[in-house]
Amino acid sequence: MRHGKVVTFGEVMMRLSTPGFARLAQAGSFDVVYAGAEANVAVSLAHLGVPAEHVTRFPENDLGAAAVRTLRGHGVATERIVFGGERMGLYFLENGAAHRASRIVYDRAGSAFAHIAPGMVDWDGALAGAAWLHWTGITPAISQGAADVCLEALQAARRRGVTVSGDINYRRNLWQYGKTAREVMPALIQLTDAIVAGVGDLENCVGITGATYEEACQRAMEAYPNVRKVASTEREVISSSHNAISGVMWDGERLLRSKEYDLIPIVDRIGAGDAFMAGLIYGWMAGKDDQRALDFATAACAFKHAVEGDVNLAAPAEIEALVRGENVGRLLR
Template sequence: MSKKVITFGEVMLRLATPEYKRFSQTHKFGGTFGGGEVNVSVSLANFGIPTSFVTQLPNNDIGKACQQSLNELGVETNHISFGGERLGIYFLETGAVSRGSKVVYDRANSAFSQLKKGDINWNEVFADANWFHWTGIIPAISEGATEVLFEALEKAESYGITVSCDVNYRSKLWREGAKAEEIMPKLIAKTDILIGNEFDAEKVLGVDTDIVAKGEFTNQSFLETTRELMKKYPRVKKIITTRRGTISANHNSWLGIISEGKQVLQSPVYQMTHIVDRVGGGDSLMAGLIYGFLNYPENDQQIIDFAVAASCIKHTVYGDVNLASIAEVEKLMQGHLHGKIDW
């Protein structure tokens, strides 16, 4: 049996307004489970990659329903800890045309935020694993979760496990008194594959450039940033980012680029003219990258092409998670953009 990909993070209950309604208009919400790291696990499970999600859930009916939902989606949950007070929630109002989407968080004192050192047996978690994925949301949530993440990174290093991170910097999420620019560098130093851009490098990872001030994000600016990041974090081997062009809330252009510090490779540009749900777009990209690195590790062009195509399909799927198959992704990569019925 293939070794597993381990993801670690917070899963939340998503409550979304139906039919593009505003919060003030609706009397009902559609409920699904999601979150950056668990979204990666679900996507990988759809690609046939064995995956295990590690978190802490409340020991109540909602926590158990969440675990059952993940099991039904093919994700192993044997190493989930149960404790804490509640499952975090976020409310989503889906935008349309010139009105952007809105998110309201209700995640204070969540079960995941109450994790502490020793709650997860990382020796057991990593016993049959070859990849570990985390995001910058974890250290934003609580000191305890950050300490558990650091435990995981040290243990993954001792096992020789590849580590990936999506910086995913969101200033409004960071807890009071915690500074991303002080915490994140210590964690990135133990990471091999990174999703991040010029903004993340300057605001969070300690690389000083004038790129953000100029607002000129190009392949060349990304290459320069990649080189500086790799000097500062010698363990990092590949850095990936996306470029989203927003024509409207429903119409975006989408591409990805990857660099190993010597050159930049770019995916095709996709015109997503009718977005169903963009939440989880970056997570689906990360899952595509992991699949690519595991299946064709010497072909960066194929890796970024697969990842961006997978993410493009995610924008057509309602909910946080990408329910795409390998065949669907490869069909899109081959240029089948018409969306005709497959009789």
């Protein structure tokens, strides 16, 4: 295993889920967890045995303290979290079933993280002893301050020789502060070594298209020479309860594919992409070649669909067993 911790940066929100498969209009209570795309990666990595630290900004109140305890409870370091602002971002989840889609309602405007600003985080300190830094396209979409601090983090990582990965997922509804993704994302991708991106992400974030996925990826690598790997998941949705998932990766010369997993019934698909990203980071840090890293990441993504909450609570042996097709659905005792 490559030495050094993985540092992730992004907002952590309170997730309020309806019990079972109740609709939001039916809810008399909510189940509460704390999660965010980048923190989900950190937690997944911690459960895979990789030292992980998350950097974010919380309000200095009981909710911020509860979120910190949650991260620490999963073994994620929190020493560089900063505090300030007045509120925790929220999101409400209604789990779909059969042919009724899942729904998310966000309430995150004006959160403590949205008001983060350059200079608040000591990035040289946060990245001391780090081997890897991970970010997502959600963070620079939240506010100008969040975008500026994300760039600040990536620049510090390049100075220190830290590998950088980015899941550049495009969230159209988040870009509300006067900048577009195409104005902000190129400078961040230029400082990134490996990205997770679909064709739509590349088009919306940097204006790159292609007749095929590999053509779009190759054009992205030509435009951003630091990017050496581009990966993504491919999902077939049969219903809310039944999906199929596989993984692809362009390594600059060839398109790698994982096997496909049939997912039925789905317990919770939120955070599956973060499980995929954590699986890639784990695979590469463990010295796996690209095909084996992709196979591990896709199995991790598939495993997450059977875990409640946003994070993939899985040990390496469980994922490796799924890669081999062992213990699927069996009672282990």
